[in-house]
Amino acid sequence: MNHTAPPVEEDPIQCQRCGLCCQVHLALLTRPDDLERWRNQQRDDILRTVETETQVTNGMGDSALTGPCPYLERQGAVWHCSIYDTRPLVCAKFQPGDSLCSQARRGIDTP
DSSP: OOOOOOOOOHHHHOOOOOGGGGGSSEEEEOOOOHHHHHHTTTOOHHHHHHHHEEEETTTTEEEEEEEEEEEEEEEETTTEEGGGGGGGGGHOOTTTSSSHHHHHHTTTOOO
16 A cells, blocks of 8 residues: 655745735725725724725726835834734735735845
C-alpha cells in the first residue's frame, strides 16, 4: 500500500502593519451594505467622507477614494485603521499575503 504524506501547509503570512494595502490607488472602497451599516451606527463622520471625497467606480454602485485611506494612522513604526471595528467589508475580507497584499508590497521591503 502506497501512503503519501499530506501536503505541508505553509503558515499564513502575518500582517506586518506596513499600511501599504491602505495606501494603494483605491482606498475606502465602499459598498451599499457599508453605507447602511454606517447610517445605522450614526457614523456621520465616515458618511461625510464618503459623500464628499469618494467617486463612484465602474458604475457598480461602489465608491472609492484615490490615494491613501484617510482613516489610516501611523502609530510609531506601524500603521493602524482608526475605523477598524466598522471598516468597509472589502477591508474586513482582505487577507495578509493575498494577491492584493502582494501587489501592494511588490518591490517594497518591509520589516
